Amino acid sequence: MEWTEFPEMEREQLRDLRKAIDGGFREFTRAYGESIENALYPVEWFLKHFENLLLDTPWPLVLIGLCGIVYFASRRPWLTLGTFVGMALIGYFGMWEDAMKTLAMISTATLGSVLLGIPLGIAMAKSDRVQTIMNPVLDVMQTMPSFVYLIPVIMLFGIGKLPGIIAVIIYAIPPIIRLTNLGIRLVDKEVLEAADAFGSTSWKRLTNVQIPLALPTIMAGVNQTIMMALAMVVVAALVGAPGLGQPVLKAINNQFLFMGVSAGMAIVILAIIIDRASQAYGQRLQSHREKGH
Amino acid sequence: MSGIQIKNLYKIFGEDPAMALDLVKNGMGKTELQDQHSHVLGLQDINIDMREGGIQVVMGLSGSGKSTLIRHINRLIEPTAGEVIVDGVDVLGMSRSDLRKFRAHKTSMVFQKFALLPHRTVQSNVEYGLEVQGISSSERRARSKKWIDRVGLSGFEDNYPSQLSGGMQQRVGLARALATDAEILLMDEAFSALDPLIRTDMQDVLLELQSELKKTIVFITHDLDEALRIGDNICILRDGGIIQKGNAQDIILHPADDYIKDFVKDINRARVLRIDSLMSDDMTNAGTLKLKRDTRLDDAARQMQEADVINAQITDASGKVIGSITLDDIVNSMVEKVEVESTV
């Protein structure tokens, strides 16, 4: 026995296995690809219309709208001013359109993640079994290199916006699921007992107690999800998602330093604006809980 | 039958309560069960008959099973064995939806750490039970307003719980419980988290409301002073079992064991004991001052001093003389307390 060589699977067996799995997935794609794509049509529809809205609206209105949203979410004048300057710079350096496309994509991805992730997080909080099953799945989703799961996504949907956004959602959804679960599990047991003692149904208990009390934690999850969605913009560009990832790819292929850095900076500016605004919003939501007596 | 009856109630926490139940019924104690079988004995063979319209106090040290017991009345905890009957209805036989209705209409609860909803205002917290009952928002508003006034929180309707002191937060908890008009009020160490002065305040608030509302109250406390002050009937728990039941007098005069003696020794007896506990038949020197039989010793001593007498007649509720008492007896019974203390 040779101890320097690891006993490998037979080459032929390995090849057969590979063929079987690849072939099987291709079969699956041929059989169900279209119906899955149809099922996901609302996502595509929302993305397309939101993108068009941002692109077709005159830029001053969009800029004012963005500053307005940031101000009402955070009530911070300096952050609002920063948003104005940051977005103006992005536009001045020729990236307005790409920034709008990116904004549309991460908004859609975030919305999708929230709509899917919060119910999953709730299910996980309600049942230890679900939690035991979900945890390793989430671990895989978070640690698997994102290029790897681009492969089945491309096989299923080809190249374009939809595969891009699906890839972003897969990558960005774990924090919202985890933090919804955590937030609900951390809700004060006595307050839950109070809800039960007054005869609440489990729906009332969920909507009146568990979600509101978990909201700060859930908001932290939303914030992380947004940040992760932004981090995926360039990877998603690889499968054809439009936006600020495209100039980065072009810059890599052609060694355009300025183009790469400026698109990167634009992503950073968007990230900072969204992060600060959503965090400030989360804090404002729970401000009355922190006030001392 | 009205009121609350608890019969042969057992609660054991652990993997296999049925197995542990047999052991407990065969005489195994809490420590043994914990050490040898890692099951926790929550309650054992509890039998209480709680009168409608009265205050039943349940007293015991931390971990004695008080919270577990009170949570069986509205079935927040399922028993291992036994019966809980409220107003003649078996609580344990209720379906999920009957139980929800029972909790929404029949019982309400006040919690040690208040358990208010931090994201709701005072008003909206007090409305919670009414909301669950499905009452319209205008009626909710009116009814909650009334109870907010009654507990002395007018003007704080729009504050959030975190903006209030502990005592005020518990007033909200009390108003929330009273607003549903439930006949049964379950109070689990409701005043234990409060400072002593505030606690006395809240006891007064409760007793005053009770004199008018006549609810069936189950009041949990670990403090004997509080128990004696609040309770018509007191039962004392240790290691999940009842070791004494009775009124304040019974417990002070005849503590069932050393555990209770320990509790009783620091009590101001003159404030709890009634003069008929020291009554004698000897009417030769009874004087002319008349005192009702349920007068407390401290009150009697004060009245005798004011009248400048050392003897008094004791009368029953109708005013008929039934015996006598001397100032000496009163003083002696107070001194007895000091002796107990100095021997410890």
Ligand SMILES: Nc1ncnc2c1ncn2[C@@H]1O[C@H](COP(=O)(O)OP(=O)(O)O)[C@@H](O)[C@H]1O
């Ligand atoms: N869910 C539970 N699981 C295991 N043991 C419990 C549980 N709830 C209470 N106990 C145990 O039951 C005993 C009584 O607890 P509890 O009713 O909370 O006491 P008290 O309210 O008098 O302080 C304690 O020994 C406690 O550790």
Ligand SMILES: [Mg+2]
């Ligand atoms: Mg307790």
